[in-house]
Amino acid sequence: MIAVIAHRGARSLAPENTLAAARIACELGADLWETDVSMTKEGHLILFHDPTLDRCTDVASVFPGRPSTRVIDYTLNEILRLDAGSYFVRTDPFGQIKDGSVTPEMLAAFKGEKIPTLEQCLDLVTETDWQVNLELKSHDSDSADVTIPDRTVETIRKSGICPDRIRISSFNHDWLLRVQKKEPALRVQALVGYDGHTPLDFGDLSFDTYNANADLITDDQIRMLQSKGKSVNLFTVNDPKRFHHFATLGVDGIFTDFPQTFVTHG
Ligand code: G3P
Ligand code: CA
Numbered sequence: 001m002i003a004v005i006a007h008r009g010a011r012s013l014a015p016e017n018t019l020a021a022a023r024i025a026c027e028l029g030a031d032l033w034e035t036d037v038s039m040t041k042e043g044h045l046i047l048f049h050d051p052t053l054d055r056c057t058d059v060a061s062v063f064p065g066r067p068s069t070r071v072i073d074y075t076l077n078e079i080l081r082l083d084a085g086s087y088f089v090r091t092d093p094f095g096q097i098k099d100g101s102v103t104p105e106m107l108a109a110f111k112g113e114k115i116p117t118l119e120q121c122l123d124l125v126t127e128t129d130w131q132v133n134l135e136l137k138s139h140d141s142d143s144a145d146v147t148i149p150d151r152t153v154e155t156i157r158k159s160g161i162c163p164d165r166i167r168i169s170s171f172n173h174d175w176l177l178r179v180q181k182k183e184p185a186l187r188v189q190a191l192v193g194y195d196g197h198t199p200l201d202f203g204d205l206s207f208d209t210y211n212a213n214a215d216l217i218t219d220d221q222i223r224m225l226q227s228k229g230k231s232v233n234l235f236t237v238n239d240p241k242r243f244h245h246f247a248t249l250g251v252d253g254i255f256t257d258f259p260q261t262f263v264t265h266g
Contacts, residue, residue, distance in 0.1 A: 002246075003253035004262045005133065006030035007236050008049060012094035012257045013102055015085040016056065017047040018113045019124055020106075026128045030259040032167070033125070034133040037118060037152060039145050044076040045118035045155055051139035057082040057115070072144055076117070085113025094257060101260070118152065122159040131165045135191070136179075138172035149178040153186070163187075169211050173203065189233065193217065211235060211255070214246065222249050 009021025010028060022033050036049040052069045053059040059069050062081055071079070089097070089107050096102050118134075125132045136148050149170075156166060163185040170176055176188040193200040193213030200216050202225070210225055214234035225232050235255035237243050243254055243262055256262055 002251065003031040003233070004029075004259050005032045005034050005233065005253050005255045006259040007034050007255040007257050009033060009035065010257075010259050012096050012238075013260065014106070015088035015110055015113050017049055017116070018084055018110075019116050019120060020085070020110060020113055022121070022124055023128075025259050026130050028259050029263040029265060032131045032133055032253065034135060034255055035121060036135045036137050037148065038071050038137045038139070039148050039151070040071065040076045040079055041073055042075055043147060043151060045148070045151055046071075046076070046079060047116045047118065047121055049137070051137075053079075053082065056087050057084050058086060070139075072139070079115050082115060083112050084115045085110035118155050119159060122156065122161045125165050126159075126161050131167070133167040133169055133189070136168060136170040136172065136175055138170060138175065149175040150182065153179055153182045156183070156186070167209075171198075173207070176207070189231075205230065209233065209252075214242065214254075219249060222246075222251060226250065 006025030008016035009018065010025040011021055014021035014024050017035050025033055035047045037045050038048040039045055048071055051071060053071060054069050059082055089110055092098055121132065134152065136152060139145060167187050167189050168176065168179050169189040169191050171191045171194055173190055176190060179186055180188055189209040189211045190207040191211045192202060193216040200212055202210060205228060209231040211233045214237050217234065222232055231252045233253035234246055234251055237246065237254045237256055238258050240261060246254060
């Protein structure tokens with residue numbers, strides 16, 4: 001069976017990378033929660049996708065006039081003052097509020113939603129008996145984030161979570177090797193093909209699993225990976241026809257913003 005991977009949680013139904021989006025994806029029956037790990041100024045790990053706080057928070061009104069909105073320039077205490085839910089209510093990024101798929105009660109609860117810490121993420125995964133894919137974000141202008149792999153492993157160890165519940169991915173393959181060396185029990189997955197400017201490069205095919213851009217990979221490349229015994233997950237697929245096509249090819253998992261469309265029960 002193909003794994004349905006909730007991209008940044010159920011991000012079409014809830015603010016991305018929040019605990020609310022994760023809980024909804026879990027209740028829907030998604031096999032895995034994909035989320036992004038970034039680092040604060042003093043080295044705390046949080047769940048956040050973008051290098052800057054503008055798109056998904058109210059940073060401009062909480063910290064008016066602050067010259068930088070980069071995540072790495074904010075402390076955890078400052079990050080926790082931000083509202084990471086209201087943008088979703090305001091912008092309805094996937095049209096699901098307009099469609100009536102998000103209830104007024106859900107919308108009311110999203111306002112004021114906080115950016116989660118990695119510790120909260122791991123607690124939720126354990127509590128819900130679930131699994132998570134932590135994508136370690138390498139925002140390339142930051143030299144400070146080089147400690148993310150080590151800090152991630154340390155946080156996982158401290159939490160006591162079973163390593164089987166975790167997959168670590170990154171476009172930075174050196175980071176994956178670092179994680180593997182530090183904690184061989186953690187499974188790693190190599191992300192490839194961020195966009196059209198960074199075409200798919202499978203390198204020396206030394207990883208067991210490749211998470212590839214669905215818009216860039218060809219059917220022949222999928223077959224090549226499978227013939228070499230690699231697992232293949234594809235991001236990000238929201239169209240049912242494309243999902244079906246990749247399922248027919250036998251890929252292992254699909255990252256989607258619409259787990260509600262693709263989870264099958266029974
Ligand atoms: O992990 C797959 C996918 O999430 C990578 O791209 O930009 O959505 O983090 P992005
Ligand atoms: Ca991601």
